[in-house]
Amino acid sequence: MGGKVQRGVFQTIFKHLINSFKPRRFTGDLVGSDYLGNKYYQHSQHATSEKKLPARYFVPKIEDNFEQEIPAEWEAWLRHRRKEPPAESEVLRNFAIMKMKKNNAIELDNALRASRAQKQEVAEIHRVTKFPKYPEYENVDSEHPKNPKD
Template sequence: MSRPGLFRQTVNSILRSFKIANRKEILIGSDEFGNKYFEKPTSGDAQFKRVRRVETFDKDQWSVPKVPTEWMAWLQNKRESAPSDEEILKNQIELAKRLKRSENLQTMRGESIHPDSLTMTENQGGFPHREEYEINPGSSRTEKT
């Protein structure tokens, strides 16, 4: 028995790619922003990556959708299964706890998080001044600006 030739293998590969492209998408889930997440099933071939996508609530193709971190990891194939509502809720609660703890620590220590309150003192230095280099390109060393 002979194996198929290079031409036949190429034709078969092209036909398989069309079959996968024409498969129906499966609705996997949705999030609190109204986004819907879809996945095209694969045939088990290792050469084809899972195709996952999000359909945004506002249908505006130019706006960047708000996508929770868990769903973003699923879209990028960094996780196998889609996140559950309980998992997302648990992560949101943990985030709220962390923010509250950091806020309490800042008030305890009397720290301010406003960038306007951060000033540079003289002893911190700054950009170094070197006599051998020009401050303005093209000006001579004798000219001081």
């Protein structure tokens, strides 16, 4: 066997069963908070832990409201896409850029609606029927038109 100790399936199951009865630490270390009032936590890495990445989570400002919006920088940190938590200045700078983009989008949308309304008004002004109707040429009687020689 080359000196390696191999664990059996029952030993692994027994180890996990024993570990499930041990008290767990449910509170993590506070890492930071955002402008919405959410607080972000990370569990410290235990030496006996088999996980490679520490558990990260957040507590929303309003309890049990986990569907609320969180900043993209903090979401990246929660999903382990970035190692260090974002600085408050970085989050606020990106928030200002986001607000500016929203305002620009609203202005563009209003300009587009005004342009469409103006084009529609011009089209209604210049609306031309294919066949103009002139009252002097209309037949009022259901009979054939009268011959002017009669």
